[in-house]
Amino acid sequence: MDSDLKLSKTKNTVYCVISIVLLCVLLFPLYWIFVTSLKTEKEIFQIPPTFWPEVLNTKSYLAQVKSGDFNMFRSFGNSMVISVGAMLISIVLAVPASYGIAKYHFKGKRAVILGFLVTQMLPVSVLLTPLFITFQKMNLYNTWWSTILSDATIGIPFSVLILKNFFATIPKEIEEAAYIDGCNKFTGFIKVLIPIAKPGVVVCGIFSFLYGWGDLAYGMTFILDQEKRPITAGIFNFIGQYGTKWSYLTAFAVVTIIPVALIFILMQKYIISGMTSGAVKG
Amino acid sequence: MKGIKKYFKYDNVGILFVLPALIYMLVFVGYPIIYNFVLSFQDVTVRTLRSNVKEFVGLDNYINLFKQDNILMTSLWNTLFFTVVCILFQFVVGFALAVFFNKNFKFAKPVRGLLLIPWMIPMTITGLMFKFMFSTDVGIINFFLRSLGIIHKNIDWLTNPTTAMFAVIFANFWIGIPFNMILIATGLTTIPKELYESAAIDGAGKFQTFRKITVPLLKPTMESVLILGFIYTFKVYDLVYVMTSGGPVNSTQLLSTYSYKLSFEMFKYSEGAAVANVLFVILFIVSSIYLKFIYTEGEE
Numbered sequence: 291m292d293s294d295l296k297l298s299k300t301k302n303t304v305y306c307v308i309s310i311v312l313l314c315v316l317l318f319p320l321y322w323i324f325v326t327s328l329k330t331e332k333e334i335f336q337i338p339p340t341f342w343p344e345v346l347n348t349k350s351y352l353a354q355v356k357s358g359d360f361n362m363f364r365s366f367g368n369s370m371v372i373s374v375g376a377m378l379i380s381i382v383l384a385v386p387a388s389y390g391i392a393k394y395h396f397k398g399k400r401a402v403i404l405g406f407l408v409t410q411m412l413p414v415s416v417l418l419t420p421l422f423i424t425f426q427k428m429n430l431y432n433t434w435w436s437t438i439l440s441d442a443t444i445g446i447p448f449s450v451l452i453l454k455n456f457f458a459t460i461p462k463e464i465e466e467a468a469y470i471d472g473c474n475k476f477t478g479f480i481k482v483l484i485p486i487a488k489p490g491v492v493v494c495g496i497f498s499f500l501y502g503w504g505d506l507a508y509g510m511t512f513i514l515d516q517e518k519r520p521i522t523a524g525i526f527n528f529i530g531q532y533g534t535k536w537s538y539l540t541a542f543a544v545v546t547i548i549p550v551a552l553i554f555i556l557m558q559k560y561i562i563s564g565m566t567s568g569a570v571k572g
Numbered sequence: 573m574k575g576i577k578k579y580f581k582y583d584n585v586g587i588l589f590v591l592p593a594l595i596y597m598l599v600f601v602g603y604p605i606i607y608n609f610v611l612s613f614q615d616v617t618v619r620t621l622r623s624n625v626k627e628f629v630g631l632d633n634y635i636n637l638f639k640q641d642n643i644l645m646t647s648l649w650n651t652l653f654f655t656v657v658c659i660l661f662q663f664v665v666g667f668a669l670a671v672f673f674n675k676n677f678k679f680a681k682p683v684r685g686l687l688l689i690p691w692m693i694p695m696t697i698t699g700l701m702f703k704f705m706f707s708t709d710v711g712i713i714n715f716f717l718r719s720l721g722i723i724h725k726n727i728d729w730l731t732n733p734t735t736a737m738f739a740v741i742f743a744n745f746w747i748g749i750p751f752n753m754i755l756i757a758t759g760l761t762t763i764p765k766e767l768y769e770s771a772a773i774d775g776a777g778k779f780q781t782f783r784k785i786t787v788p789l790l791k792p793t794m795e796s797v798l799i800l801g802f803i804y805t806f807k808v809y810d811l812v813y814v815m816t817s818g819g820p821v822n823s824t825q826l827l828s829t830y831s832y833k834l835s836f837e838m839f840k841y842s843e844g845a846a847v848a849n850v851l852f853v854i855l856f857i858v859s860s861i862y863l864k865f866i867y868t869e870g871e872e
Contacts, residue, residue: 309679312672322701322705326704339710386590387590387592391586394586396585397584408859409601416848420608447597504696506695525700526696526814562754
């Protein structure tokens with residue numbers, strides 16, 4: 291509302307304090323698992339709970355390196371391979387597709403756009419059973435590929451819809467100048483347009499990665515071996531086998547959040563544009 | 573051949589750029605959707621999974637699902653309840669935060685940015701986190717409530733059928749706040765400042781300005797946020813599966829978790845597919861309404 295009106299000094303301070311309180315309340319769950327992951331199992335059960343560990347315990351992180359059925363760092367690596375794989379497929383396919391949609395008028399274009407929009411709203415449940423059977427037939431079941439291929443089905447429509455808007459805003463003159471300089475439609479696209487749309491490509495990369503990183507259903511259903519499973523499925527498996535060993539579980543949670551936090555710190559502006567531009571306008 | 577050449581001569585060449593992505597989506601999304609419908613009319617269980625001939629049973633799976641203690645109807649009702657309560661709370665809180673952070677104070681932008689984090693955390697982790705916080709003996713939520721004197725005995729949040737739904741709704745509410753906040757915040761920035769200035773000159777009060785300017789101009793944004801919120805919440809799976817797996821006694825069973833349970837815990841693939849189809853049809857209808865809505869209101 292009164293966004294440009296200057297606030298008085300006291301009001302400014304009051305609002306700043308309120309915002310910090312809000313931040314603490316809303317992000318408390320994250321702080322809480324972080325603190326818990328540094329406590330001993332005994333301290334976790336202590337009443338009243340401690341808001342900072344009395345004894346700093348990093349064993350929950352280290353224990354998984356050596357022993358245990360669930361090696362958190364290997365699962366972390368699996369998740370990386372799967373998410374990066376899904377991200378690469380999404381980008382390689384979505385960049386040209388969005389350019390084609392933004393810059394050309396071909397028959398059936400509207401149907402294609404609608405198709406991408408609808409798939410973005412699809413529940414995973416619909417694809418799980420048929421893909422499970424199909425991957426078994428294709429001998430892709432229990433491989434990283436099964437999960438990479440299915441995670442990309444979330445990244446592609448999202449990326450196409452976001453990038454389409456990016457390409458649409460590039461003026462025609464730039465493209466025409468490229469043709470005069472001797473580019474044809476394909477080289478012009480690669481040499482001139484892709485570099486201009488780079489911020490959009492970054493947004494798509496981030497989100498495609500995050501979709502893969504956050505996936506549980508595909509990783510858990512299509513990959514059977516614990517050694518190949520992504521970290522989300524590994525954690526879920528761990529709960530099933532060992533119950534609620536909270537010191538370990540919270541440590542897994544923290545490790546899973548690290549890449550997300552890094553992405554957030556380094557690329558915050560891209561995230562906001564991705565959340566807003568893709569979601570509201572088709 | 574000549575026809576093909578002619579087709580690509582003009583703007584139609586654009587389809588060549590789209591084709592790879594299109595084929596990919598047809599193979600890994602289009603085909604499975606159709607296959608899922610076929611599956612739901614067959615009788616595929618763990619025994620018949622590998623055989624080539626699958627028995628066609630018509631609507632039997634759907635009919636069976638309605639007969640079996642009617643868990644299908646329970647899940648459908650739970651999903652609706654979960655979705656509506658979640659989006660109501662998310663929307664109200666998201667709206668309030670958007671308005672608050674739209675004020676021009678020093679911390680507004682950075683703090684609002686940090687509040688987006690919950691939305692980015694993998695749902696499995698969020699589920700785990702709230703499972704921990706809602707647990708009976710170690711749970712911090714019981715501790716807070718006891719300290720404030722609201723309760724005197726620990727509540728079995730996740731193992732009691734009457735409170736479990738509340739706990740999963742709370743967790744999803746936490747995830748959804750940033751999404752609602754940021755979309756509404758973007759909507760707020762599109763309202764021309766002059767309108768507020770002239771309203772102030774005309775002597776309109778804060779509440780009046782909000783009701784007469786903010787709300788009507790924000791209507792398209794609000795509608796989008798609510799429908800998208802509905803779609804995204806209706807299909808939530810991981811969060812609930814991690815927190816309760818649909819239990820206790822199906823009290824948090826959603827269509828998505830029920831479908832998973834049938835297919836991958838009970839190995840009744842066809843019945844799982846049938847439940848997924850119910851979910852799909854409902855979402856498809858809502859998505860169509862949404863798409864129609866943005867296309868009539870927007871440009872094309």
